[in-house]
Amino acid sequence: MTAVMHPSVIGFRSWCFYVLAAVACGFIQLFVSIRIILDFSMEWECVGFKSASWYSSNAQDFLAMLTFTATLNLVFCGKAAENVVADAEANFYILTHQAPPISKQVTFALPDIAGAVVDGAGSFLGTRSLGTTTTQRSVPAPDKYVPEFLKNPDNLYVQEFMWCLISLVINLVTSILLQVVFVLRMMTFKGNLESIVSLAILLYFIFQLDGNLMDLDPALRPKYRLEVLRRTVERKNKLVWLNRIGAVSRAMSSLTGGCCLVAYVVLRWRSRRTGAVIGGASR
Numbered sequence: 001m002t003a004v005m006h007p008s009v010i011g012f013r014s015w016c017f018y019v020l021a022a023v024a025c026g027f028i029q030l031f032v033s034i035r036i037i038l039d040f041s042m043e044w045e046c047v048g049f050k051s052a053s054w055y056s057s058n059a060q061d062f063l064a065m066l067t068f069t070a071t072l073n074l075v076f077c078g079k080a081a082e083n084v085v086a087d088a089e090a091n092f093y094i095l096t097h098q099a100p101p102i103s104k105q106v107t108f109a110l111p112d113i114a115g116a117v118v119d120g121a122g123s124f125l126g127t128r129s130l131g132t133t134t135t136q137r138s139v140p141a142p143d144k145y146v147p148e149f150l151k152n153p154d155n156l157y158v159q160e161f162m163w164c165l166i167s168l169v170i171n172l173v174t175s176i177l178l179q180v181v182f183v184l185r186m187m188t189f190k191g192n193l194e195s196i197v198s199l200a201i202l203l204y205f206i207f208q209l210d211g212n213l214m215d216l217d218p219a220l221r222p223k224y225r226l227e228v229l230r231r232t233v234e235r236k237n238k239l240v241w242l243n244r245i246g247a248v249s250r251a252m253s254s255l256t257g258g259c260c261l262v263a264y265v266v267l268r269w270r271s272r273r274t275g276a277v278i279g280g281a282s283r
Contacts (some may be wrong), residue, residue: 003094003163005220006156013260018220022163025210026170032206033177040184047270050279054268069186069264070192072200076182077257079207080175081250088246091164095157095239097231127264168242171210172249176256178203183260188269188278271280 002022007015055062185199214221268279 003091003160003167004224006159009219009227010223012049018216021213021216022210026166029174029206029209030172030177032202033174033181036178036181037184038129040181040188043272044269045186045272047265048268049266050268052283054279055279065189066265069183070261071182072186073179073261076179076203077253079204080179080253080257083175083207084168084171084249084253085246087168087240088249091168092239092242092246093166094228094231095161095242096235096237098233098235099227099230100233108204168211168245172245172252174206175249176254178206179253179256179260183264187264187267188271189245192276215235 002015002019005015007102010018051111183202186196189196213226252264268277270277
């Protein structure tokens with residue numbers, strides 16, 4: 001978002017606000033994942049492989065939890081791959097396309113999604129029918145002040161490249177870390193399934209956190225779409241490596257999910273606080 005919505009579009013003050021929001025979003029995504037992993041490492045330690053007798057004595061519970069874990073792990077792997085690939089494709093389009101001169105720009109009209117939602121609610125109550133109306137939604141006029149260094153097209157491209165690269169790296173790291181967090185918690189799971197469901201909801205929310213930045217201002221999403229639609233001129237530079245990073249990241253996500261599932265099956269854990277062992281030999 002910060003790559004497209006530069007100061008000349010939304011104004012310098014608004015741009016600074018969204019930059020701070022984007023930084024806070026990235027910090028939360030990384031901090032929550034890393035903090036959970038650090039807390040886990042302080043509470044549990046790996047002490048080898050599960051005992052064969054443990055599998056036989058806990059076969060029913062183990063198979064049930066393995067099915068549950070494998071299913072959610074596949075969901076997280078798919079979500080992580082989708083998150084990274086979608087981000088790579090969006091960054092590729094932003095960095096390889098630019099808006100034409102003002103005299104050649106085309107005016108676009110976007111569907112009034114908010115109106116469609118209201119109509120849909122009325123349809124559910126039996127009063128109105130669902131539909132989208134093609135209207136030009138109003139957006140706030142940008143501030144007049146724009147720093148001189150951001151008026152240069154080359155400097156604008158540099159800041160676009162920087163934000164796209166930061167977004168891609170954070171999405172990749174977060175996607176992998178969240179998969180690891182989920183399986184680590186499942187490895188030492190004891191208690192009711194409500195805690196696991198709460199964890200899954202939390203991790204899924206973190207996946208969607210960067211996309212929720214658009215909800216800070218109702219006028220921001222249509223303005224963002226208009227700016228993307230205006231980028232109809234293809235740049236000379238072909239950033240093929242961005243698409244390759246997306247493909248490699250998808251493979252890394254699938255590999256991480258597979259490795260985590262194998263670790264869930266074979267590793268034994270001991271609590272540093274109580275000395276309890278999960279996966280030890282049955283007496």
